[in-house]
């Protein structure tokens with residue numbers, strides 16, 4: 001990062017940003033890409049570039065876009081949302097089809113369902129991965145209903161490593177993909193939106209209007225390039241460590257883990273009702289950071305700073321926190 005060659009990314013001439021964008025576009029099998037500051041901004045520009053106010057996006061009921069982005073889809077894009085049920089975060093293509101409403105033919109009653117969003121891996125699903133068949137079928141549903149299709153691929157490389165499918169194959173039939181560099185890939189900041197040149201040039205304008213143009217952004221893009229070189233294949237280590245933690249905690253009488261959820265780098269742990277905050281502080285006292293999700297569940301995530309010894313320490317910490 002310190003030795004990154006930089007320019008001015010608002011003027012479009014930062015060589016390190018250009019390198020990162022071109023690499024990710026190529027890896028995803030798409031024409032173009034746009035470096036942005038966060039996964040939230042990446043989703044926001046994707047939605048704004050592919051919808052009109054009065055449209056509706058279709059997304060899973062616990063998706064990040066719906067739950068954790070401050071209602072940005074409504075405030076910044078003026079769209080409503082149709083929520084789709086899921087099993088462990090994975091939507092059924094038939095349910096997606098049922099959720100698409102069209103303005104035309106509704107006597108003006110319905111919003112216009114125009115964009116289908118799929119989160120892979122699914123965060124609140126437990127870090128679960130879509131099968132290729134389901135990904136393809138949902139993209140087909142989108143096309144048949146005249147909708148664009150978007151992957152919130154904050155952790156798409158985790159999905160790729162866990163399923164053995166190349167990211168370009170996972171994303172083949174999708175119009176846009178948002179990828180976070182700052183999660184499992186280990187960079188300190190940044191996300192990249194990938195898609196057609198035409199869509200990306202619209203997203204570029206929205207990034208500017210959202211205040212997301214960054215000048216000497218090569219300093220942070222350099223970490224993204226490093227992550228693509230060094231931190232993809234090693235994601236399987238995070239997955240193995242998450243699995244070991246999950247299996248150990250599941251054995252403890254005070255906690256429950258749905259082991260079928262544990263497919264990548266996340267472990268959602270159930271505890272007694274009302275006990276989540278207490279559990280997080282007991283773990284914290286022992287140097288283990290976890291996140292309370294609701295009254296009775298917390299989330300632990302493995303990443304490139306977490307070693308096998310750390311997993312042993314975390315298991316001990318859970319034992320003591322019972």
Ligand SMILES: Cc1ncc(COP(=O)(O)O)c(C=O)c1O
Pocket residue numbers: 037038039040041043064065119121123152154155180182191
């Ligand atoms: C699935 C998913 N999408 C998007 C985001 C947003 O990323 P950021 O925190 O960089 O805005 C997150 C963050 O946790 C996420 O889990």
